[in-house]
Amino acid sequence: QLQLQESGPGLVKPSETLSLTCTVSGGSISTSSYYWSWIRQPPGKGLEWIGSFYYSGSTYYNPSPKSRVTISVDTSKNQVSLKLSSVTAADTAVYYCARHTRQIDYWGQGTLVTVSS
Amino acid sequence: EIVMTQSPATLSVSPGERATLSCRASQSVSSNLAWYQQKPGQAPRLLIYGASSRATGIPARFSGSGSGTEFTLTISSLQSEDFAVYYCQQYNNWPLTFGGGTMVEIK
Numbered sequence: 001q002l003q004l005q006e007s008g009p010g011l012v013k014p015s016e017t018l019s020l021t022c023t024v025s026g027g028s029i030s031t032s033s034y035y036w037s038w039i040r041q042p043p044g045k046g047l048e049w050i051g052s053f054y055y056s057g058s059t060y061y062n063p064s065p066k067s068r069v070t071i072s073v074d075t076s077k078n079q080v081s082l083k084l085s086s087v088t089a090a091d092t093a094v095y096y097c098a099r100h101t102r103q104i105d106y107w108g109q110g111t112l113v114t115v116s117s
Numbered sequence: 118e119i120v121m122t123q124s125p126a127t128l129s130v131s132p133g134e135r136a137t138l139s140c141r142a143s144q145s146v147s148s149n150l151a152w153y154q155q156k157p158g159q160a161p162r163l164l165i166y167g168a169s170s171r172a173t174g175i176p177a178r179f180s181g182s183g184s185g186t187e188f189t190l191t192i193s194s195l196q197s198e199d200f201a202v203y204y205c206q207q208y209n210n211w212p213l214t215f216g217g218g219t220m221v222e223i224k
Contacts, residue, residue, distance in 0.1 A: 037213075047161065047204055049213040062212045063118070092120050096160055102208045103151040103166035 001028040003013050004097045004108035005098060012091075012115050017114060018084040022097030035100050036080040038071060040093040041110070046095075051081060052100075065091075087115045119143050119207050123216035130195050140188040149209035152181055152190045155218075156201045163205075165190065167199045180216040189203035195221070 008020035022036070029036055037052040049062040053071045061069050070083040082098060092115045097108040120143040130136045140150070148168040153161035163172040165181035168188055178193040192199055200223055206217040 027150075046217045047206075047215040049215070060211050100208075102149065103163055104153070104161075104206070105163050105166075106174065107160035107162075116157075 001052055002045065002099065002106050004099065004106060006095060006097050006108045006111040008111060008113070010112060010114060012087055012113060013117050014088055014115055018082070018087050018091060018113055018115070019031075020082045020095055020097075020111065020113070022080040022082075023080045024080065024099075028075075029073055029080060030075050032100055035060075037098045037100060037104070038080075038082045039096045039098055039104075039107075040091075041096070042090075042093045050082065050084075050095075089115050091115050118155045118212055119146060119214050120211055121205055121207055121214050121216035123142060123203075123205055123219050125219060126217070127178055127220045129213040129222050131224045132197060134224075136171065136199075136221055138192075138203055140183075140216050140222070142151050142188075142207055145185045146207040146209035148184045149207055150181075150183070150188050151206045151208065152173045152179075153204045155204065161204060167192075182224040185206070192221070 003025045005023045013017045035052040038050040041047050051071045068085045072081050094110040094112050096105045096110045099106040122141045124139045150168045152165040155161040169181045180191045182189050202218045202220045204218045
């Protein structure tokens, strides 16, 4: 059974860089045809796709935070990483790691990141 | 960017009744639409993909329909565990976009 587990600091200061890691177990992130994505949800609000890494190496980003986002993978550790720079309070959210081909079929449990001084 | 609009924002339904949720896309997404259920403190769960195909393990009381720009999620007879927030999502174009959600609450 595929499992995704997000990890990283729960508190980040404004203007700093948010860094999260998603560790995948029960399957390889190198498996063909899968996207590995980050999605976030501000408290009490809806879902926002941040970006995706395709197994071939292509990346896709939401135009909104695009210039601040980097998604990468470490195949040796079976991990997917998210870096979001110059954060503000508006970046406070639960961040989910997810896997999909087209529809999103596997989600991590999510991790809350609060941006505050 | 394709904007997904869900209605109503909140739906009050009695257990055993039918619930009908709507999702509209700002341009055609063909049948590249999914529905997710989210309960408090949990990650979303895939219910429907391809607009009308149930995901593995999803009860038959959940059904999806539509194509192009208009989509519907129907829950034929609401059970206590179905009270949750439901999101639609298009995967026809980048960026992937979600609707704002419909909260199904107990009447």
